[in-house]
Amino acid sequence: MSKDIRIKRGHTLRLKGEAEKTLVDAPRSKTYAIKPPDFHAVIPKMVLKEGARVEAGDELFFSKYSEQVRFTSPVSGTLKEIKRGEKRRIMEVIIDADPSDTYREFGTLDPLSADAEAVKNRILESGCWAFINQRPYDIVADPKDNAKAIFISGFNTAPLSPDVDFMLKDRMDAFQAGINALSRMAMVHLSVAHDSSSFGSIKNAELHKVSGPHPAANVGVQIHHIDPINMGERVWTVKPEDVAIIGDLFLSGRFNAVRTVAVAGSEAENKKYFRTKIGANVTELIGTVGDDIRIISGDVLTGQKLSNGQYVGFFANLVTLIPEGNVYRMFGWLPFTYNDIPSKSRTNLSWMFPKKKYTVNTNLHGEVRALVVTGEMEEVVPMDIFPMQLIKACMAGDIEKMENLGIYEVAPEDFALVDYVNTSKIEAQEIIRLGLDLMITEVG
């Protein structure tokens, strides 16, 4: 039964520098990288040594806790370097790419007529399992679990985020094949924007129309309104372009890790949609930028900070460039001044121009304080959840309370707007992440 969902609470941040809707092939990176920290809670076990030859789709490493969960190379080439960080944690697995890819052949398979187990094994074998995320906890799914349902959010509301309809318009066959494959594992729910027309003919998935401000497109919000997660249940989520990659696997028999990356933001010069492979070097997309610009892999609310020469995140469809904000502002606390900085509160006048697009920088616009103001977090978390109380329970590590207040239904990204709006400059996403990690170790 499909539902029309209207999200009322939330906040859409309007920023300057949207990517122009032109799709171009990105210049091929010399190196690509898979970054194990993109897969939270996965401890990678390398299968290959530096210098080994890989095809696209060859296994690079697997998860220590589940050997079935493999992570494969997005391109063909040689394994150049395994970059380690503190405590020898693997940070990047860098591959020296061939000029053009050669693929490991998995063979084609019709997911609808094949055995369900065979479909699942094909996804595991090819490394496509890495695209399947699990709620609760926002981690890579465990293949031993039975998911209640699979949720796909077919649009974006995050600031400057790419248009999914545009991104997928030449890949709808692969997308449908991906849905078919996923539907063999659990019921698939696909949420689309209320004004989207591209997904009308999609079969084997429950279609939901969603409207409203950000975070309406957050899959967690949609799950909450469609079929909320209860204790002990597992649901899986997949991003739309990853569904197409899974579909491609069944149609062509190859792990063709196509990634469309929109380059956006007020400081970006070439604001376009680029077609590349997963793990591309960000410098190939945007060139080298100065210290006064922040490169973000993802959107400004949830993305990761990158330096020149680093690699776009595994799941990221967006690279945002905004100015760094290490500047002082005189009397920055005066109400109704500095109206060029957007604010959801009404202590400046930016709310009077709802259509205006802003240039934002990375300044904190204040200092960290104890939680004082109430009611502002509730306005950006459109779920039957008390965000401030949940954050406090996470800070206190009170497991029973976290459970009662709905920790299973949230992911850090659902609290990204709380990071943004809260007066006390609390790091809500980090607190929720630590709370989820505590739940993983204590409850599992």
Next chain:
Amino acid sequence: MEWIREKLDKLREPFNQGKKYEKFAPAFDAFDTLLFTPNHTTSKGAHVRDAVDLKRVMITVVLALVPVLLFGMWNTGYQYLKQIQPEVEFWDAFGYGAMEILPMIVVSYAVGLGIEFAFAIFRGHEVNEGYLVTGLLIPMIMPVGLPLWMLAISVVFAVLIGKEAFGGTGMNILNPALTARAFAFFAYPTYMSGNQVWVMNAPEMDAVSGETILGTLAAGQEVQYSSMDMFWGLIPGSIGETSAALCLLGALLLIFTKVGSWRIMLSCVLGASVMGLIFNALPSMGIEGNALTSFAWYNHLIAGGLAFGIVYMATDPVSGAQTTKGKWIYGFFIGLFSVMIRIFNPAYPEGVMLAILLMNVFAPTIDHYVIQSSISRRNKRKKGINPQINTAV
């Protein structure tokens, strides 16, 4: 402005980490950040942040207090001068009031901020902005002419016991400004109640009617002021509380900027009106009332400190209820109890202070039950159909 910044950076050097005055950095930063919003950038979480910060919020409340404060200065002078001369010039009245009230504000800020700074240095955290509001509120809810040392002791009590003992701004249970008033009220009752304290130098003059309206009613006498006087605030009372009109103006600013909760304000007014109407209806139910019970319900809203308390005290987000539903309940009971205390206990004609403090104590309990209802909704969902319904069928 560059040169000020450079100067400040130079001045800060001895306070930097590892330097001689490292421990006093919070005190320096308090002044520094008042001049300049710092250049801190986001290091984790969302990369961009809203323009609002605690300083902005607190300064907005201070702005909302300014009209009431200015009126309070004028009214203090007016109430005094009209007793001794037939015509009162505006600037005479204002000047007289300002001379009485400014020292109170200076003492309140000096003592309170002194303690805040000491705690910040001792505990190694930033100086919180909360006291910017509290420090202005405290003199405004005291009778004019309260000896400055009493004011200072009340401030010490409020900041130390009311706030810092719980961990500072954001952790306190009771509204600090009302804690100061409650302390003064019970420690120095002769300076805080009766008919001689509300107008400057009243005891030295004969035939001065320096009684507040609620005091007059409690004593069973006729009120000499009209509703209009009460609304505009031409009545004796604590410095800030008299003008309901200007409290309304402040309320509009707080609601417009979303700094103060309109839910709490509205539900307070509802609560007070309901209680007032019930007492007004007593004669029709065959019960004989008194001067207080027959005081019209709308007059309750504009007399005494109710309007001021509702707008500036009840809406304190730290000591008030935090959940949306909780705010409605919390506000409603503040209104209800304010009028109830006024009428039932003539020894405490100013019920709003006690009502807010009482509800401050109950706010966490209200929130608890509001949250519990959401939890049981979640638990019910988990079980699918409520098993009790099954067995009942």
